[in-house]
Amino acid sequence: AEKSWLQPFDLLYSAGIHAFFQGSWSQSRDYLQQALHSYSLLKKVKVSCQAQCQRETPFHVSLKDLGFMDVVLQRSECLEHCERLQLGPPTRHKVSSLVHKEFQRREPYNFLQAAYFKLGQMDAALTAAHTFFVANPQHAQIREDLGKYRNIQGVRWDNARDLETPPHWEAFEEGVSHYNVQNYTQAILRLETSLKEAFMSLDECRALCEGTQEEKSHAEEIQRQVYEIIADWYVEVLKCRQACAIEIARKPGQKLPVHDFIPTHFHLLHSAYAEVSDGAAAVETLLTYLLFYPRDDSAQEKLQQYRQRFREEEGARARENVNAYIQQSLGEKRLIFYAMENLDISFEDPDAWTPEENIPEVVKNRLRAEKQKRMEAEQEAERTAEEAQRGPLPFEGPRVTLDSHQLNGSQRVVLDGVLTWSECQEILRLARTPAGSGGRRSPHTPHELYSSLSMLKAVQLTGERALATPGVRLFLDAGERSRRIVESYFRTDAPLHVSFTQLVCRTALEGKQEGRVDLSHPVHADNCILDPEGRECWKEPPAYIHRDYSAVLFLNDNFEGGDLFFTDLDAITVTAEVRPTCGRLAAFSSGGENPHGIHAVTSGRRCAIALWFTHSSEHAEKERKEAEQLLTQMEVTSPQDGETVEGSMTRRSSTLSESKNPLGKKQRVSSMEHVRLTREEL
Ligand SMILES: O=C(O)CCC(=O)C(=O)O
């Protein structure tokens, strides 16, 4: 029989990794596939044995302690027998919690995608990579890899599937989008599917709680009595089951769970059913919602409305399976609260709907205090982790003026001394050239003019007017300088490339400033679409999702207004403000943690270089390389000039006259053609 038992997943996994580092790709692939298969089968067996043994050895009410222990022993025997039949001796599948965590993080898929890639199985590689990526969206390397797959001919990008995310997520998200565009019939179908699947995931998660508790050391156990040990262990199981409500509500790869996940389904469903005039279902789902929140006044009002509108639907009842779930959950909470009162137990209630009166006063205070303590500890941990991660500055000159903590946020920094005063002036001259000073209406406000100069335009300027060269060189260098500071200070785990450089000036229109309440640039995040109501930021097109870090290098301060400010996710609460001044650099991660805007410029002209950085080499700024080449050609003295190289280098910061331009016309034109070409390829 030995042969037919399931192979332990941790052994298969380590064999897969071993083969991987040996370069035996097909062997590695096979072991990794088997490991994943074994892992999921093991879970299935455990869940089905739980269900079977609960049926076979039920607890009856009013058991005396012997009767209770009798059932405990029978169930234990049942489980052992059930699992042994399918899995072999229990010790075979004892796996360290470290390996468990790796599987939860989908680590095997990372090796698997690389093995498939080596074997040229591109569609499978893409699917494995995508599966890993969904749970690890911050992983820089996998993003890079996915970018490569996208460019490989014949890979069907649309086929990228996620093999692990529970099916309720797709159904839930589709349901909500249908609902949002008033497509109620489809919304109902998808949300009902989501509910069914979510309850299945919940059952599975809860069943796995038994048997996953870490074992205490024998020495610890020996001090204690049998009931203490049982109580302790059982409370751990109950806490684990309770945590499943959060587990199913947290989409893989996301930090926070969806608030009130199950009740939300019923909230959306009753409106959707009412919209399609299915009175019975509307009343049924609203009543089910009210099981969670019986004192929700607006829901009660709705109920009266539905009852009047759909008269014939008086027989509708709340859903029994949901009622059973609530009763079970409240029963578990009651025991946990009891343990909190009397034993030294900590617990965090995952549900918002637990009725106040079910929570003993003492426990309420403990819960509150614990929550407070946890939040503070989390903030502190985040802060110290962030500060500990700060890297050194790559060269002398700039210094940190404000760190994230002082800026009341995360992944933010303000530095001074990135440009000298004369460097700022030189770049500002560039902004005054015809290409830079074009004053069109600001896209954001009728009270300001707006002009912008991209790297492409700056290079064209160099080609056409040598006058601009020192400014363009500085414009280029300032971006590279900032890039190095950001990469080093934030200790990014992969190299950063500049992906876009833009010199932007905002000029206040005279006499149009009274009573002005708008902003020079509304609050936004740079790589996602800010949804202040939902307190979320959607990292999806048309947002520039490849942007990882942003920076603003300020050039002047002779204007009024125009401070850069950061807000909370609500886009209203200002958390920090930065006054522009020459050489000051504000740098921050481009995501939802850093919504920002610019206060109205009420007089004068505010100029700054906006920079965006990316880990993806595909999104590196093409014009930057062109500009670099072109400028180097111009700066290195041509033979006719007879000037030394050093001479030409010192000239960098002085103004070049047109006649000194060492670049022949022909050469210049061909360089420009090249720039246009790479631009079109984008
Ligand atoms: O100029 C600034 O201060 C910020 C500009 C900005 O946030 C943007 O262009 O995305």
Ligand SMILES: [Fe+2]
């Ligand atoms: Fe921005």
